[in-house]
Amino acid sequence: MIITSAKYTKAHDSEGSLTGDNLGIVIVLNGVTSHVPLDPANTHYAEIMRQVNAGTLTIQEAD
């Protein structure tokens, strides 16, 4: 599974600012941008965390 980027997403408040906890992770997987929920049962989330733990992928903070 070739994940070329990963960044957390957050909700936006009424002023357009990021707020609250992370909602998910936006990834580019095989060239396609997808949104991964923070669900350990999700295969992509599990793979992201495996790669993070292996030191081969870093999840950027939401911006």
Added chain:
Amino acid sequence: MTKARDIASATTPNANAALLATFPHRNLIINGAMQVAQRGTSGTSTADIYTVDRFALGHGSPVNAMTFEQSTDTPDNFKNSLKITAGTGASASTTGYAILRQAIEGQNIAHLGFGTSAAKAITLSFHVKSSLTGTFGISIRNQAGNRAYAGTYVINSANTWEYKTVAIPADTSGTWPTDTGIGFHLFWDLGAGSNYDIAAGSWTSGSNMFGVESTVKLTETTNATFFITGIQLELGSTATPFEHRSFGDELLRCQRYYCRSYNIGTDTGTNTLDGAITTRQGGTPSTNNVAFNVDFPVTMRSAPTMTLYAKDGTSGQVSDFGNSYSGDGTDRAVNAVNAIGMRGFGGGNFSGVSENDIVIFHYEASSEL
């Protein structure tokens, strides 16, 4: 006499195979007749890519890519098969591989009792046709990858449909999850390297096992073909006739793992409004927040990975139509998809949408194993 009485009078679970064959929900395989192909009907293998629904095809160097298609070349009484064609022939050596697999959800195998003293034998059956003949291999392996059984089947005549059965004995050892994760994988060895091969005929402990020793490796022969359909995996030591399900029934089973907004038969990324989600920006424009709610056709296995597509088919974008439906609209980047759950998702944050803008998009949702 009722079926219940017939079953009650049977002395063993398989005493009356003909009767058992009339009972539904025997088949642990989903889409075994290769009817459902939501993602498309043809493609080229990658490290792991879904072909028809629930079946994934994978290859790794030095094995070359294979092509696949949902075919209408079938044995009698089937509509579809899965056709796999090898690329330029190459030995898998030690770490190359070529496999077809289906992962079966743990919740669906609990009744097999694997890993307990009450474990039951199971039987695999399928129709197969290949340009090659000889002894081919299948294997079954747990999620952890440390417990596996390999079996073989013989293709006697080239380019001829043949029916095969493989008996798989009960496994009273190992760990076999019964939750929403992978219960086990079922593999067809199309070209596994020697590092992954195990001997056929007994349960084996180890790691990275999915190939079968001393079997035909399809991907060693340029343009070799392999057709398969009518796959059934069932409790017991006797193969019963294939359990034909309606297309709608099979589609719903598949959609627990993958669904999308496009019509059946329309490729993902096609420029179309048919089936698209339509909503409208109704809040403060500067926030880019857009409210909507989408229900999935069935409850999915887990919260799925979401990919949104603009009307023109661009992934990671939605279409902003302003106040009219003309043209393709303007693509807007998807910053966030909110509230993703097993039943649906709701709301998103899309760059640059203005107040009251009509926003249209398609989606894919994947909770594959």
